[in-house]
Amino acid sequence: MNRLPAAGYRLPFVFIVVLGIGSLAFDLTLSARLPSDGDWAEAAAALRANTQPGDAVQIWPVWAERARSFVDTMPVLAEEDPIGADYAGVRRLWVLSLPRTPFFSLPDLANRGATPASGERRFGALALRAWDLHAPAIAADLTASAEQHEVDYVARRCVRVPIGAHFAVRGAAGTALHVRAGVIGERAYDNGRPPVEVRVVVDGTPLVELAVPRAERDGTGWRKADVPLPPGAPDRDFEFFVSSPDAGRPFCLAAWTTR
Amino acid sequence: MKRLPVLIGFFTAAAMALTQAPVGFTRDEGYYFTAAQSYEAWLKIFFHSPAAAIAQTERYWSYNFEHPGLTKLLFALSHLAFTPWLPDTLAWRLPAFFFAGLLSYWLCVLGLSRSRAAGILAPLLFWCAERTFFHGHLACFDVPICALWAGVGVAWLAALRRLPATGYRPPVWFGILYGISLAVKHNAWVLPGVLLVHGLLIRERRRALLTLPWILLSPIVLVACWPLLWHDPLRHLGDWIAFHTHHVHYAWWYFGAVLRAPPFPIAYPLVVDALALPLPLVVLLAAAGLSLLVDFARRRLDAQRLLELGLAGAAVLPFMLRTTPIFGGIKHWLAFVALLTPEAAGLLVKAADLAGFRRAVQIAAAAVLLPGAWQIVHLHPYGTSAYGELAGDVPGAATLGMQRQYWSNNVTAVLPWLNAHCPPGARVYFHEVNVESYRAYILSGMLRGDIRYAGGPADADYVALQWHREFRDREPETWNAFGTHRPATGLYLDEVPQIVVYARPGLPGAP
Structure with missing residues (x-):
């Protein structure tokens, strides 16, 4: 049987000492x-x-x-x-x-x-x-909310709209409408809950529907719809109808138009 | 040789007692303090009129029915005995320090079978990490059951090793000790299975099979230590078992995803151990686990090492089933770490001996223990927030998306600020601090007695938020209620928010 050279026997010892010194050095220099x-x-x-x-x-x-x-x-x-x-x-x-x-x-x-x-x-x-950011200029912040709510673990400026209710506002149309919506907090992940539907009506004409299903993965709870606005009056009436068979969850809506 | 384990056990208990003052009251501890108060009231009746007390067990012992009575009974007895001289919370926690000492004692005994240095190192390896050190302070069950996990193992081995020449002595102590473990926490349910398999695999099979039935003493101990079972025992036993077989799953943040329900990652407990403990300890424990597994495969394990492998495995395997609740950091499988430390200590000593240096053991021990000692110095008493070097310490773990903290004990960091700034009668929303712990803070003098407990940010003057991924909605709620986004103070560990305090504008301390 071959014997290891002396250095070979020292390897585990050297490894553990180097690991300990390295770990301690990492800890002690972290504050810097x-x-x-x-x-x-x-x-x-x-x-x-x-x-x-x-x-x-x-x-x-x-x-x-x-x-x-x-x-x-x-x-x-x-x-x-x-x-x-x-x-x-x-x-x-x-x-x-x-x-x-x-x-x-x-x-x-x-x-x-x-x-x-x-x-x-x-x-x-x-x-x-x-x-x-080279972002298009905002034409109207339709939900202009001073409040913030957490959806998908991010604090978002949005208005709480009870499920079953609707939110109506008149504002500058611009060229595109941006709608964001989600369930506030952990209730977004409640098992077996039906989706929440947001139906957007502009000047009495349905424009878009946004479905907010139960969030299954983190990062999927804040739903988006970006739609061009058809030509028309510079100011329009926007209505957001929020519905779901399960109305018990806190729901948040943000909408704005861009030029 | 017997003096060394006793000494190490004593020093462990003393270390816990000396460093417990800043350790906050965890959510669970608040419940156990309340239970201990109820049981103490029952004890006072019992000492005065046993028959009257026995008739009222249901009334006093129903609280916290989901855990057996022994540790809470000890908390109550300790409080009854020592409160003339000690503060209430310290008196409740004293038995916990005793169990921490017992754990050191038994780990030392297991280590000593390898060498004297391993006997000293085994308990040191276990305690030299902020997570484990923190848990040693709490009037809870995790360290007590961990201690008994080792203790039952030592008693089992002692029963097997008794020489036939000394005549037959029934292993009563083993049976009683298993009963005590059963009266501490339900983890003990799996121990008979481990011992049975162990007994079947070792040479002393006949002796093992004669010893195992002595666990039938355990129901007597369980019933004796848990007066709730003195009336309608089957119903209460059923409630106890049902609580744990249908336990709720708490949300837990793990690599950027909130785990809410099964199936959980199979390697979850091993990964959390690897990230939370100091890296040299992790490597040494991994080497110990591998060493035991390889020698098991090669049939080279003696009875003790086989038992250590079995007990360590039985402590962690239930949490790898993917359906067992995984909350609570590493506390539910502390015995996995503990039962690997004797082998880890033995390997460390062996590596040092092979190196052939003078003082090689001391150098190797320092290399392994110092990062953990630094973790304790740097982070104590915020044990639930501690992460090791593999996670990049606390900031690295935050970036990886690991659970920031659990329970609510870190709130102690901001209590002095609240005491200094809150006007008389101020209402504070303490978030995850339950009413029981809030009362304990007042009782212990850590919180002013006039500060009131608010139900939410909207009806509070001050808010002390614990950073939890699943409770992120509380912070915007506070901004909305207070009209400010600017914290008044907070606890930031290496920059990572743990507790964030907001004050209503205009109140003392508001920015």
Whole structure:
């Protein structure tokens, strides 16, 4: 039987010692990769100095919500899918991120047609960059809600419409109507529940129907319909009829038109 | 050799007692405190008039019928005995520290069969992680049943090893200890199966088959420790069993998806262990599991190592069935970790011995234990939030989409702020903190007595939100009610939100 060289016997020992030292080094250096209060304050001051109407901050990773304690001049958004998110009404999006945190991966906003509106600035462990979203201008925020509700784990500006009721509003038509809807909170995942239907009627004519089925996977609960508006009067009457055999769930609706 | 396990057990219990003060009251603990109060009231009647107490068992013992009575009875007895000198909550928790000490004692005994160093290292490996350390403080059942999992194993081995020359001594202690485990938590239901299979696989099969029937003592212990069973026992036993065979599934966040109902991922408990515990410990436990499995396949396991493998496997396998409720972090299969530590300790010592260095054991032990010690120093008392290096610590786990915390004990971080800022009679919405734990915070002096418990953000002056994926609607609800998005304070562990406090604008502490 061949004997291992002495170094071979030492391998498990060396492995465990290196693993222990590496783990400890990772733990002890973690705080250096995280922002201090000063970093947050500096980033917030930079945002304050550069605020324009239509600005908002997207934090990344989405758990970096301590930003809310510092950023006081624009909405702080925690969209989980920055590529697919609407960012309705946002012209310039500031991405405030913690790029040195483990598993950090920032989605490239260029994939949604955005272009950088500034270079990246660093405030200690924080990075800040502005993006022009090139979003079409809002013609009318039909559901203009001061309230926010959680649908699909994201706080969304939407109006609560009881299932079985309807929401009516008159507003500028623009060229396209955008409807978003979903069940608030965990009830979206209730087993065996029938879908909720949103029927949109414009100036008395049915335009589109949006089905909101029971959410089966996270990220599928906020349903979308984007439809062109037929030519007509510059201002129209919009009606949203919300119905379902199960009216017990809290339901939220957002709608706006774009030029 | 007997002194070493006792010493280690004593130091473990002392360490728990000395570090318990900041540990918040978990949701379950609030219920068990309430149960202990009810049982204590019954004990007072019992000591005065046993017949009157026996006639009223149903009234005092029906609360928390879903768990057997022993640990809660011990919490009550401890409170009755020690409250003249100790604070209420510490008095309730004392038996938990005793069980933590017992666990160390039995792990040390199992480790000592390999070497003295392994005997010292086995309990250290178990406790040197914030998750396990945290659970050692709670007046709950998870560490007690983990201790008895090991204890029943040690008693079983002792019964098998008794030399024929010493004459036949019935293994009463083994039967009683199994009864105690049954009177602690329903996990013990699976132990007879493990022992039977073990007995059939070892050389001492005849002795094992003669020993196993002594578990028939266990119903006597169970009934004696659980006065609820003194009347209408079949109905109460049925309720106990039905509660656990039809247990509700709580939502649990796992790699970015909320798990709400079966089927759950088969590897779930192993993955959560791997992410929550310090990486060197994970690697060492994995090596221990592999070592036991390989030697089992090669039929090289002695009775003790075979039992350790069986007990570790029986602790975790029910949670790999894909239908067993998986909530509670790693607490429900702590015995899986515990029963692997003697083998892990043995492997560590072996690796150090092979290296041939002076002090190699100490160096290897430091390498494995220091990351866990740092985790404790850095994160205690927020044990349910702890993650290890494989997860990227707390921030990495948040990015991966892992359960941020569970229960509500992390609220202790903001109680001093609430005490300092709330006007007299302020209403606070404590979110996941149940009324029972809220009362315990007031009783322990951690929360001002005039602060009131609000039912929701709308009727609150302050809100202390626990970050849970499935309760994300509470934060926008608070923004709507308070008209602000700006938190007043909070607990952020390595930047990751755990508790976020909002104050109505204009009230003290509001930003």
